[in-house]
Amino acid sequence: MSDTSPRIDRPLPRVTLREGAAHALRQTVLTGRLAPGAPVVEAALARSLGISRAPLREAIRELLDEGLLVQHRAWGGVTVAPLDATVARELYTLRTALEVFAFEHVWDRRDDAFRSALSKSHAALTQAIDMRDDEASIAAEFALHNVVYEAAGHGLLLQSWSAIRGRLALYWAAHHRAHGRPGPRRDAHDDYIRHAIGPDLDAMREELHDHMQRGLSTVLRFIENRKEQAS
Amino acid sequence: MSDTSPRIDRPLPRVTLREGAAHALRQTVLTGRLAPGAPVVEAALARSLGISRAPLREAIRELLDEGLLVQHRAWGGVTVAPLDATVARELYTLRTALEVFAFEHVWDRRDDAFRSALSKSHAALTQAIDMRDDEASIAAEFALHNVVYEAAGHGLLLQSWSAIRGRLALYWAAHHRAHGRPGPRRDAHDDYIRHAIGPDLDAMREELHDHMQRGLSTVLRFIENRKEQAS
DNA sequence: GCTCTGTCGATTGTCGACAGTAGAACTTTG
DNA sequence: CAAAGTTCTACTGTCGACAATCGACAGAGC
Structure with missing residues (x-):
């Protein structure tokens, strides 16, 4: 047949x-x-x-x-949903915890496919930034982090991440529209990738906290500026 | 006015x-x-x-x-939703991460109100177990853990916990109906409470992992028995 | 003049009916 | 008898209309 x-x-x-x-x-x-x-x-x-x-x-x-x-x-x-500093802080702190959890899960199962997907999406992100395509930059950054969450192979984690991702997109998109340059800095993920492929899980944990802290600061600055501009 | x-x-x-x-x-x-x-x-x-x-x-x-x-x-x-061992494992691993996160958030802000609410709900749980009221035991255990999540004062965390809690209730309820004795053991939360009030956050982290591992084992045994009983 | 009450328009919540789909039951055909 | 095609049926997805509710406004009463 x-x-x-x-x-x-x-x-x-x-x-x-x-x-x-x-x-x-x-x-x-x-x-x-x-x-x-x-x-x-x-x-x-x-x-x-x-x-x-x-x-x-x-x-x-x-x-x-x-x-x-x-x-x-x-x-x-x-x-x-309105933009709110408290929610932004919660987004980034919880996201840090989830991404640490994701890396703990994937750490011993990292294979060539994982490493290749990671560097591939990193290259795509860098290229989008170079081309000044802000919308593509945001999408590429999501895709990059998505690689990690997918690789963890944890359905419930993926779902929690999705719930956060939507809100995060709201903040990034608003930031994107406000400034001309909204995407991440060109080298913002260099250390992230390096540690993600490297041997030291603790170093990756620390990098995650730093990475998220930087992202949060950017968003918070944006929200504050926006508020005083409205008044 | x-x-x-x-x-x-x-x-x-x-x-x-x-x-x-x-x-x-x-x-x-x-x-x-x-x-x-x-x-x-x-x-x-x-x-x-x-x-x-x-x-x-x-x-x-x-x-x-x-x-x-x-x-x-x-x-x-x-x-x-069907009962599934993989989902059960995911429930407990993610729940562990969330509850660790909750304790990290609440740790330095623990006050008398927190300690009192904790021991109060623990007493209620113990009493429900003593009275062989299984349904009340389940509700009391949820209430106990809820104290921690509420105290963390993190809206997004609370929401993620709610998403997990519903599924967890499904498994506990099924377990409850299958056996006559479904609730947690009488002393299952003694160490949990002791460490939650105590000074050592790392000890609490370890207790959380142990506590969840025990709960997961119970649920997994139940699912396995259920499966071979169905065949 | 101020407060309270009745009314109005706009919007959400709910209903019963219709249309479209997937799978079961049946018929046809080799 | 098995496989393919054809109805049939139960169900989901969608629609337009109706009812309930809210906020704003105007008028009555003090």
């Missing part, structure tokens, strides 16, 4: 309107077309997407769980 | 059908009235709850995010 049909890598995603709406809404938030704090009105949004409110509501619930939208109480309406 | 109106403890909860349905469905899963692996059919459930499918669907999405339900693909139908 040979199959004459061409091999398909994976069944193409039967996309529902809810999934499409969630994706579109996510992009709208991350590109800032809906600014932090802006109200999200169901009827208007549904009309603009050309769908009914039912699937859109489910998509909104999805983004609420991701932390990109917030709802204060029932019938209160939902808004885009 | 003194307020003459009577003091109200808290604004009465404007509960929506979606919230009510989510709560009811969660209880149904955790009490095993819907066993792991069982299909969840919208129309039937909505009828039995006396509501329409729209709010129920949103409630189902909520439980999907909590990991209590799973959906393989669109139009595939959702089922109660």
Whole structure:
């Protein structure tokens, strides 16, 4: 029983309107077309997407769980999550813990595929920075860290990381729009990669704390500037 | 401008059908009235709850995010999450990391209120075990660990813990129904409390790893027995 | 003038009905 | 009898309309 049909890598995603709406809404938030704090009105949004409110509501619930939208109480309406220094600090401290955990898990299982994926994504990040493509830089940085989380082979960890990643993207994207130069510095990940491939796990732990601390400082400075600019 | 109106403890909860349905469905899963692996059919459930499918669907999405339900693909139908040894291992390893993180955060801020809440919930747990009230034992153990997560004052951590807690409850509840004696051993948390109040953070870290390892072993044994019993 | 109350418009929460899909049951065909 | 094709059915995904709720505003009463 040979199959004459061409091999398909994976069944193409039967996309529902809810999934499409969630994706579109996510992009709208991350590109800032809906600014932090802006109200999200169901009827208007549904009309603009050309769908009914039912699937859109489910998509909104999805983004609420991701932390990109917030709802204060029932019938209160939902808004885009505002930028907040406390949340930013929590993002980076928890992210540090998760990434340390990821490295502890992957450490003894690091193979050539891991090292190659790491340096490959690092090269892509460097190139994106060189080309002054800020949006690509952000995506590349996510991809770089994603390599580690994927390699850990820990489903629950991956899920927790995803929950954080969404919020993080919100801050980076806002930063990106505010300045012309939003992406990470060109050499920001050199030490990170070096230690990630190296032999010393403790050194990697320390590097992670430093790396995150630097990232957090940048975000906090941005938030502070933004606040006094608003006043 | 003194307020003459009577003091109200808290604004009465404007509960929506979606919230009510989510709560009811969660209880149904955790009490095993819907066993792991069982299909969840919208129309039937909505009828039995006396509501329409729209709010129920949103409630189902909520439980999907909590990991209590799973959906393989669109139009595939959702089922109660099955018990799985790999997921159990992930639950306990990640939980260890989170709880270590929580203690690191709270360590220098431990005050009398913290210590009192801890010993209080420990007493409640011991009492529930003595009274052979298994359901109360589980609730009390959650409450005990919750004290730590709350005290850490880290919103994002609390959220990650909640995501894990739901799944954990699924395993504990199944274990609870299978055996007559499901709750933790009477002295299982003695060392935990002692170190949590004590001066040595490193000792607490080690105790956490041991504590979780013991819990994981119990759950894994249960899953294995369950599997061969099914065959 | 100030406070309270009733009303209105806008928005969210809910409903019943319809359309589309996947899998089971059945029929056909070699 | 087995394999492929064809209905059938139960279910999920989607829709438009209705009901409940909130915030703002205007008018009544003091």
